[in-house]
Amino acid sequence: MINKANVVIVGGGISGVSIAYNLAKKGMKDIVVIEKKYLASGATGRCGAGVRAQWGTEMNCRIAHESIKFYEKANENLNYERDIDFKQGGYLILATTKKEKEQFEKNLKLQNRLGIPSKMISSEEAKKIVPYLNTEDVVVATYCPIDGHINPFKATDAYALAAEKLGVKIYKYTEVLDIVIEDGEIKKVVTDKGDIETDIIVNAAGGYAKQIAEMVGVDLPVFSERHQILVTEPVEEMLGPMVMSFSKNLYCQQTPEGSFIMGRSGENEPTDMRITSSWDFLDKMAKTITHTLPPISELTVIRQWAGLYNITPDRQPIYGETKDVKGFFLAVGFSGRGFMVAPMTGLLIAEQIMGEENSIDISSLSLERFEKGELVFEPSVV
Template identity: 60%
Template sequence: MKASYVIIGAGISGCSIAYNLAKKGVKDIIVVEKHYLTAGATGRCGAGVRQQWGTEMNCRLAKASIDFFSIAKDELGYQGDIEFKQEGYLIVAVNEEEDKQFAKNVILQNSLGIPSRKITKEEAKEIVPHLNTDVILSATFCPTDGHLNPFTMTDAYYQAAKRLGVTFLFREEVKSIVVKNDKIEKVITTNHEIHTSNVINAAGGYAKEIGDMVNVAIPVYAERHEILVTEPVEKIQGPMVMSFGMNIYCQQVPHGSFLMGRSNPFEKPSHNIESSWQFLDEMAKTVCTLLPPIGNLRVIRQWAGSYNMSPDRQPIIGTTDLPGFYVACGFSGHGFMFAPMTGLLLSEIILGEPLTIDITDLHIDRFKTARDIVIEKSVV
């Protein structure tokens, strides 16, 4: 087999990159996926899309991505329902430090055209009536943040890419990448040898291992994050409710179920994605404190997925020291919501086009230099 570009990973990032390259006229693209569509982090994520970030870069990527999601169904010609819902994110401040930081975040967000606002806890209770305001100081709210179905959204990219001629190889694992004289020669999978000079690493939790195959050291690691879903009930909550201090995000999806997750600060880097009873225990305590009536709902399933963590919690997108080897990884739990920009911007980099958003600062070389990196703190 021959390919102009081999993309590793059929999560939303890989599918978006494939679609954007194909739309710009690139032929003979092959996407290789170890399991099935959305088997990795995309299909395990919390299905939220937000613009309320603490770094300018993340704000810009998120806003432009949400602008795309709002027209994605028509743009991609998708028959199904991507379940895009814009009822906001309510981010609650639970201590003085967060209260002050959120005020600064809102100024930054507003300067970039993101319609977030700082609100009192009484105003927050009007938006989410079952919120326990005894445990919060204030909140920020952005009405254009929201929800999107990760499975159908990825399927929309996948089907659009296929129509543009992209080949997808599922249940095939990349075993090695042959490089000679600083030039990629071929990708060897469990079933094929694909001759190519270009490889795009969109392998999510396994991005580091793919980098190691070509001796490009990518400073990322996989970290388990757990999540659960309740039985569906009538709609009682519009926005995603989130707290960094209490360590929780919780939303009611259009289907009626509540989805919620939190991080484990003691989690060690690994590819473990098994569920734990400790998560269930901590999650129940946290949600019953912040959103007490949710305690009456039954948990029906829990699962886990890998965040691909970067040192500054911002993505790594662009070229590398090896010609023809590109990376789109290190999303630190936010690859789903940035995917439209990941695909667009990486295709622009690859084809040498002017960039829609300047993402020079997301290049992997930022970790080589001594200058301070800007760390995103608004992460659960």
């Protein structure tokens, strides 16, 4: 292990390797990524693998849209010999109330102004996209064809390999034990494999972001909540888009390899870092999804798993350098969508570290917003 670096990134999920890649591409030397287990072993590899541009604030629309544009060309951009399996089958978002419909109308206006090709469709039109969709409680739906599915493991692998080609050192199975600061400045990272002197640390630790920040005395207003998912056996292609509904509390997508991945939010999910599976989730998921997409009744569920949403008070990420500790950058609190915005997370944090102007203004996402009470409201979160 090297003992000196310009930047140490804590966390080998998609955000960490994307930041490393973007920094290296900008010419930064001696970049290290430290990952406790294997790459994408945390929230990235446990996520629902969906990417969407359909958001409700300009900043989120732009971050997500630009990320999708990168992912569209990621195999070429990153010279990836495997395939990140981007299936752009769209997201079909169902509204079940008049209030939800009104919110979607506002969202669409904003999205279309920003060049996102989303549109409002009737339940009859939704049935043309998914013929067996149960539309009895659907008021209206929105559909955006550029949204879809990406393989989170391979996307992380693609970034990691590209970063390594540019000289980034990735230490897997290495745990950060402590961070030493002097006079409010970063000095070194202590790991179970040795110490690394550095001035700059990026906290991209996902579910463990709070614990890493505690090492430098920064109290993050985040908590990690378990979210569960299940997957079925693979079958022939029968579902193009991700079907999702905020009010029905579900999302479901068929992956390119044929299996169905689906999830929902639980009412009393633990926040003690547990990622076990519960019967309650399986039961409620089965009931919800077979009502909305009846043919799924015939599919066999083969696995449940879970991961952590690192959640902030306004369910927006925290980006940027902390005021109290110089050189301590945050890319945390993604509240369930770190994967889909990772290309822009990487670019934006790299720009900040290099002292460049951000290509999208993310100053409203600093840690200080919570002290000032300037929370960012995003209507389209699950």
